[in-house]
Amino acid sequence: MKKIRKIFSLCLIIIMLSNTVVFGQININENIKGALLGDLETGEILYEYNINQQLAIASISKLMTYLLMMDKVAAGEISLEDDVLISGHAAATEGSRFGLVAGETVKLKTLVDGMLIVSGNDCATAIAEYVGTNVDNFVKMMNAKASEIGLLSASFINPHGLPINDEDTGQNNMSVSDIYKLTRHILTTYPEILEVTKRPELTIPERNFSRSSTNPVFGYIDEIDGLKTGYTDKAGICLVSTIPVMGQGQGEDYRLIGIILGAQTHEDRLNKTIKLLEYGKNNFSKIKLVDLSEAIDKVYISNSKLDKVSVYPASDFYKVIKNSDVVTTKITYNESVKAPIAKGEKIGKLSIFVNGEEVSDIDVIVNENIEKANLFVRIIRFFKKIF
Numbered sequence: 001m002k003k004i005r006k007i008f009s010l011c012l013i014i015i016m017l018s019n020t021v022v023f024g025q026i027n028i029n030e031n032i033k034g035a036l037l038g039d040l041e042t043g044e045i046l047y048e049y050n051i052n053q054q055l056a057i058a059s060i061s062k063l064m065t066y067l068l069m070m071d072k073v074a075a076g077e078i079s080l081e082d083d084v085l086i087s088g089h090a091a092a093t094e095g096s097r098f099g100l101v102a103g104e105t106v107k108l109k110t111l112v113d114g115m116l117i118v119s120g121n122d123c124a125t126a127i128a129e130y131v132g133t134n135v136d137n138f139v140k141m142m143n144a145k146a147s148e149i150g151l152l153s154a155s156f157i158n159p160h161g162l163p164i165n166d167e168d169t170g171q172n173n174m175s176v177s178d179i180y181k182l183t184r185h186i187l188t189t190y191p192e193i194l195e196v197t198k199r200p201e202l203t204i205p206e207r208n209f210s211r212s213s214t215n216p217v218f219g220y221i222d223e224i225d226g227l228k229t230g231y232t233d234k235a236g237i238c239l240v241s242t243i244p245v246m247g248q249g250q251g252e253d254y255r256l257i258g259i260i261l262g263a264q265t266h267e268d269r270l271n272k273t274i275k276l277l278e279y280g281k282n283n284f285s286k287i288k289l290v291d292l293s294e295a296i297d298k299v300y301i302s303n304s305k306l307d308k309v310s311v312y313p314a315s316d317f318y319k320v321i322k323n324s325d326v327v328t329t330k331i332t333y334n335e336s337v338k339a340p341i342a343k344g345e346k347i348g349k350l351s352i353f354v355n356g357e358e359v360s361d362i363d364v365i366v367n368e369n370i371e372k373a374n375l376f377v378r379i380i381r382f383f384k385k386i387f
Contacts, residue, residue: 056234064146096118106126118213216239237265243281287320295310
């Protein structure tokens, strides 16, 4: 069979959500240092501004502290029910505080709550000492973990993000794109973090403690369930946020991650976070563009036992796309396709385009063994072709 190209429209994506488009385009770049909006599962970036510059990250650092602690929990080396003895060093940690007292014992899970919900630097130090024996060793673990998961811009000097001074060497640093990578890693590996960060306040009656979450988006976006705030003079006012988005129409459920670094005011950070998340929620859908269980074409293979053979994509393909995007596909078959063909054998590729730009290609296969036709069948086909 000669090389065949078949172009067909897979779908024309129109606005499928019940709510209308709020922002066709947004620009939130003014007076901030960096921003990103992306999808958790696919890693697709839907909005970006200055995402590759290494920046001070303040208490966003505590996400790495959480990750290292959960690695130890997952390995069975420690438990969230463990009692942690609070050192004088941990209790004396400056900046935002939970209110730990030297010599007391506190459940590890309570320290996690204090670190993530109210951004307690003292809790972060106590966790670091418990997980890494001492803070210096824990910081080495933080930097090693950053290298392990490919956070090339990351540089940590402590487990909480409070600067030693205003110089670059006295800050925890990371790029927006690496914060996104870290956040995706945590939410994929330890999604239970959301059971902590979805709480709008932390109340512990036995400690006579009650304080609202540092996350300012509670009360403004109902779906908000994370993730971490940060502030220092150098870093500015920062927030990593996340919301689940429920699919409508042909759409699938997905999760948005929003990042704002270096806002100058708390109001600006809040407004730009809301605008970023609402832009994603109201203008994008996650669509299953290719379904491996559905045939995408029928092809004639001259020497096969079957007259026409159904072909399938080798895998599913999901993508978060704008509701007005046009999606098309093109099938390109191999130069020569002849029976016999084994089930699952590649006979071509399916190219996927969004607004004319190729975004992926997937192998095209057969879903059954295709046997060679006998000589009698081939002779009959030959004469049918002639006459």
